[in-house]
Amino acid sequence: MSTRHLLNDLAAICYPEPAFPEEDQTPPAERDAARAGTEEARAAFLAQLAAAEEGSGPDFDPLLNTLGNLVAIKKDADEKIRLLLAYGRIYTTPRPHTLEALGQAAGLTPSGVSRAFGAEEILQVGDRTGLRPAAADVSDHHPELFPEGTASQRRCTWGGSRTNPCTDAAKYIVTDKSGTRWACCDSHLPGYLRSRPRA
């Protein structure tokens, strides 16, 4: 059983009392609303902890649980940042966002932006949005060029969408301008490549 004391400490750390300095001009009604908002957030936090405690054994530790939840939020945000950087570099049209602009927004150096994502993120963005990057090259399909167990080893990942994937056998590899490889069936070749004689 977690002590009231510990729970209130956690709530106070995570949802601090709004502070208004002496010279602050915030109207009383707004101050009251801010305090009420904090109270509400703390109550929701404590309710969530109580539910988590109920769902776990006697070893439940609210401090460790709170840390775990925050780390999960951080990981989720980090993943979204990597996907958005990939989107900005590879998918935005008519031209990609610059490394400088993305870096400034994400608190990274330009080279940090380049290193923040790779083929996995590019494919993930394609999966989530249904978009495909500009294609740079097409070649014959070789399953061994894709990571073991990925869909691109067997079927077309260039055509279709997340909810309605193309199930046709992969016949080609489409390489986008970032160098990321996609498997492609006979009918989903990018338009301009289809009309171009293959080397």
Ligand SMILES: [Zn+2]
């Ligand atoms: Zn296809």
